[in-house]
Amino acid sequence: MSMHERKTIDLEQGWEFMQKGITKLKNILEGLPESQFSSEDYMMLYTTIYNMCTQKPPHDYSQQLYDKYRESFEEYITSMVLPSLRVKHDEFMLRELVKRWLNHKVMVRWLSRFFHYLDRYFITRRSLPPLNEVGLTCFRDLVYQEVKDKVKDAVISLIDREREGEQIDRALLKNVLDIFVEIGLGNMECYENDFEAHLLKDTAAYYSRKASNWILEDSCPDYMLKKVQHELLYVNASQLLEKEHSGCHGLLRDDKVDDLSRMYRLFCRIQRGLDPVSQIFKQHVTIEGTALVKQAEDSASNKKAEKRDVVGLQEQVFVRKVIELHDKYLAYVNDCFQNHSLFHKALKEAFEVFCNKGVAGSSSAELLATFCDNILKKGGSEKLSDEAIEETLEKVVKLLAYISDKDLFAEFYRKKLARRLLFDKSANDDHERSILTKLKQQCGGQFTSKMEGMVTDLTLARENQSGFEDYLNNNAHANPGIDLTVTVLTTGFWPSYKSFDLNLPVEMVKCVEVFREFYQTKTKHRKLTWIYSLGTCNINAKFEHKTIELIVTTYQAAALLLFNASDRLSYSEIMTQLNLTDDDVIRLLHSLSCAKYKILNKEPNTKTISSTDVFEFNNKFNDKMRRIKIPLPPVDEKKKVIEDVDKDRRYAIDASIVRIMKSRKVLGHQQLVMECVEQLGRMFKVLGFFHIVLPDFKAIKKRIEDLITRDYLERDKDNPNIFRYLA
Amino acid sequence: MRRSSTRKSGSAAAVNPSSGSSYAYRSASGKAVSKEVERIDNLFYTYADASSGLIDPEGIESFCSDLEVDCTDVRILMLAWKMKAEKQGYFTLEEWRRGLKALHADTISKLKKALPELEKEVARPSNFLVFFSYSFRYCLTEDKQKSIDIESACQLLELVLGSQYRLQVDKLVEYLKSQRDYKVINMDQWTSFLRFCNEINFPSLDNYDEELAWPLILDNFVEWMKGK
Numbered sequence: 036m037s038m039h040e041r042k043t044i045d046l047e048q049g050w051e052f053m054q055k056g057i058t059k060l061k062n063i064l065e066g067l068p069e070s071q072f073s074s075e076d077y078m079m080l081y082t083t084i085y086n087m088c089t090q091k092p093p094h095d096y097s098q099q100l101y102d103k104y105r106e107s108f109e110e111y112i113t114s115m116v117l118p119s120l121r122v123k124h125d126e127f128m129l130r131e132l133v134k135r136w137l138n139h140k141v142m143v144r145w146l147s148r149f150f151h152y153l154d155r156y157f158i159t160r161r162s163l164p165p166l167n168e169v170g171l172t173c174f175r176d177l178v179y180q181e182v183k184d185k186v187k188d189a190v191i192s193l194i195d196r197e198r199e200g201e202q203i204d205r206a207l208l209k210n211v212l213d214i215f216v217e218i219g220l221g222n223m224e225c226y227e228n229d230f231e232a233h234l235l236k237d238t239a240a241y242y243s244r245k246a247s248n249w250i251l252e253d254s255c256p257d258y259m260l261k262k263v264q265h266e267l268l269y270v271n272a273s274q275l276l277e278k279e280h281s282g283c284h285g286l287l288r289d290d291k292v293d294d295l296s297r298m299y300r301l302f303c304r305i306q307r308g309l310d311p312v313s314q315i316f317k318q319h320v321t322i323e324g325t326a327l328v329k330q331a332e333d334s335a336s337n338k339k340a341e342k343r344d345v346v347g348l349q350e351q352v353f354v355r356k357v358i359e360l361h362d363k364y365l366a367y368v369n370d371c372f373q374n375h376s377l378f379h380k381a382l383k384e385a386f387e388v389f390c391n392k393g394v395a396g397s398s399s400a401e402l403l404a405t406f407c408d409n410i411l412k413k414g415g416s417e418k419l420s421d422e423a424i425e426e427t428l429e430k431v432v433k434l435l436a437y438i439s440d441k442d443l444f445a446e447f448y449r450k451k452l453a454r455r456l457l458f459d460k461s462a463n464d465d466h467e468r469s470i471l472t473k474l475k476q477q478c479g480g481q482f483t484s485k486m487e488g489m490v491t492d493l494t495l496a497r498e499n500q501s502g503f504e505d506y507l508n509n510n511a512h513a514n515p516g517i518d519l520t521v522t523v524l525t526t527g528f529w530p531s532y533k534s535f536d537l538n539l540p541v542e543m544v545k546c547v548e549v550f551r552e553f554y555q556t557k558t559k560h561r562k563l564t565w566i567y568s569l570g571t572c573n574i575n576a577k578f579e580h581k582t583i584e585l586i587v588t589t590y591q592a593a594a595l596l597l598f599n600a601s602d603r604l605s606y607s608e609i610m611t612q613l614n615l616t617d618d619d620v621i622r623l624l625h626s627l628s629c630a631k632y633k634i635l636n637k638e639p640n641t642k643t644i645s646s647t648d649v650f651e652f653n654n655k656f657n658d659k660m661r662r663i664k665i666p667l668p669p670v671d672e673k674k675k676v677i678e679d680v681d682k683d684r685r686y687a688i689d690a691s692i693v694r695i696m697k698s699r700k701v702l703g704h705q706q707l708v709m710e711c712v713e714q715l716g717r718m719f720k721v722l723g724f725f726h727i728v729l730p731d732f733k734a735i736k737k738r739i740e741d742l743i744t745r746d747y748l749e750r751d752k753d754n755p756n757i758f759r760y761l762a
Numbered sequence: 763m764r765r766s767s768t769r770k771s772g773s774a775a776a777v778n779p780s781s782g783s784s785y786a787y788r789s790a791s792g793k794a795v796s797k798e799v800e801r802i803d804n805l806f807y808t809y810a811d812a813s814s815g816l817i818d819p820e821g822i823e824s825f826c827s828d829l830e831v832d833c834t835d836v837r838i839l840m841l842a843w844k845m846k847a848e849k850q851g852y853f854t855l856e857e858w859r860r861g862l863k864a865l866h867a868d869t870i871s872k873l874k875k876a877l878p879e880l881e882k883e884v885a886r887p888s889n890f891l892v893f894f895s896y897s898f899r900y901c902l903t904e905d906k907q908k909s910i911d912i913e914s915a916c917q918l919l920e921l922v923l924g925s926q927y928r929l930q931v932d933k934l935v936e937y938l939k940s941q942r943d944y945k946v947i948n949m950d951q952w953t954s955f956l957r958f959c960n961e962i963n964f965p966s967l968d969n970y971d972e973e974l975a976w977p978l979i980l981d982n983f984v985e986w987m988k989g990k
Contacts, residue, residue, distance in 0.1 A: 704975030736978045743950045744908060750950065755957060756975040 108173040143170030295371040317381035324389035335395035390437040404447035488528030515545040586664040696760040801868035817853040909946035
């Protein structure tokens, strides 16, 4: 046939010609004697396709040729490839597969060259898969899908044989695995799902079987040999762990919980295999936690200087985030790591590291206490449902386990609880009791005994009050003319408050007298000390426009009442008449003249109080409300709390040393320190006090020296390392 | 050392300083002793304040100038120790007698000659510890006082240990003046300083064990030294 004539080629005719070429190709692949394709052969085949595609309709056979292209593969595979694979098994089958795959790739290469013209225009126009893909897909759909399970099994048994020490054909293995990869056509799914998952499962099973066998059987040398193999896996294990992306770090970083679970299952079968995993876990959690601390520190340092001492919003957010972090990784421990004690320990140690770092000058103990306060008080920043509150309190108490200064937390908590109770700021009694129960469970009865006493005091106080009211009703002469509510507190339970000798306004003096008389009728054995700094007062202020009821503290009320007698009062006059300290006077005057509600006018009208200021009742004050509360910000307790706690700790150590020396009479230094640490440790477990970070020799040494100075102990004359008890 | 044996014979008369009368001790050696005592007493009265009957700081100053020894010299402190003087800056008759008799010195010139011997005596290890503790107590001027301020402690260290342990004293003084933890030194810490100088290799500090009962201030000192 001449190339120059463009005679229309008929489909059947053209296909017959193509078929000859295809058959030749197949023969070559089958290893039958055939000559190679010459360039002329190739040209002819290519041109035939070309012509058949470029002929005018109805003789443009692109679609048909495309279909026949695919059918060629299908026919070949079905008639030749599959039968040959079916009859072979194991390693032989693998070899056959590799051969067939290579052949197939050759076939695809050649045929797609012949049919190339289809790739140029036809497939794009019809958005069809290109020839290459069609060819490979045929193999996948017809061969791979059928044999993949058998192949996988054969591969795994090959690997097992190698583990048993046999030499295997690694090249074959690689080639087969390559098929898994290539057949995915750019996607690793085939490899992962059809092969890798099974391999991992098998590996775990294999080693678990091995381990139990080894332990059951064995003579020593054999066991040693197997130990060496085991070690190899262990070494590889750490490499596995360290790998950047799929290694343990990466898995944790990317929250790949399923992979972590898998990793756990794999490593838990190796002796001590979980140690490095738990170490990495611990590191990771520590890093995350420390980052949170830094974050909080950074945002706190942007705060305005005057707000530095106040535990602010950022710190609250920090506590929330720590809780969330704990939730997240506790879930990991429970799920991925199957509640294993190693991982519980890792979690605990990680949290102990960063939970004891303070933020912006506030210790973690204080932060936690403030966080609780916000949840428990009325109008706190946390607006949550009852359930959410319970849950959150539960979690906060759990975090307390990681804090070493538990006694500091207790003191802060107690101070804030006192404020809540005394100023009626507690949002919900049940929650208050509930958290105390949780604290008791976690830290012991002694830890919460004082706080519980405080809550009980309030209940008793209410009963007492109705008794008082009855008394007033029955003794008309005793009535002070003012509604009086007294809350009697038991000293030991409540934080210590300084009681200043406030000069009470006349009206209030009578109140105090009356209550004292009443209280005498109840008991003669107790002494009442009045803490005016904690009282509140409702007074009616008659302004020009209207009378407004002011809710103030007793100190503020005392100051305001002074103005009943004088129109103008200087700072010093007020201070003298009230008999309070500068600190108190400044604070209360500020709240009345420089804050939101200007009940008093100040000359000069500056924003701060100075000792030369003069004050006047602001007759013209007005507000749309008939009743307003004028808050008096509390003194910063932080320093005092820390001092109190330090003092308590010193007493505790002193008492322990004296106790030991009293019974032993003579004791060496090191032994004294050891016994002291042991005793304190036991005692503190019971009392829930701070956990001494062992060994805190310094603290104990310091106390010993102090006791020597106070003549409780002396050093032995001959051996300065020995102490004697001085009765 | 000859001691008086008043007690044995039991015939001591009461002392009456204002009358200035001498009185006799009966002792084994008889006359010579009583002369000595008379001279010692007379020497006392040349420095003593008439109304109080004690040698006060002013008296001590003139005593020192006669001795040709600076009154801040350690030898005065050694004398005080020999006398078992209780109050810094004052000598009572009893103390004076005690000291000078022990030194066999009843004149200023004899005292001067006795000083080198006294130094040697103090330097003997058995005596030095006693002297060292004494020097601390001597500085406690107030009734219930139990410690002395850092500044005074440093001066005292210089005085009593400076010649023997130059390097240790220099470093210790430097440290004490720079630290903030302690504002005073008590007796326990004071005695430990001597023990430290005697026992611990300096400046290597290699045999110092902080787990032993060394006072915390020394633990801190060693830490400071190692940090330099």
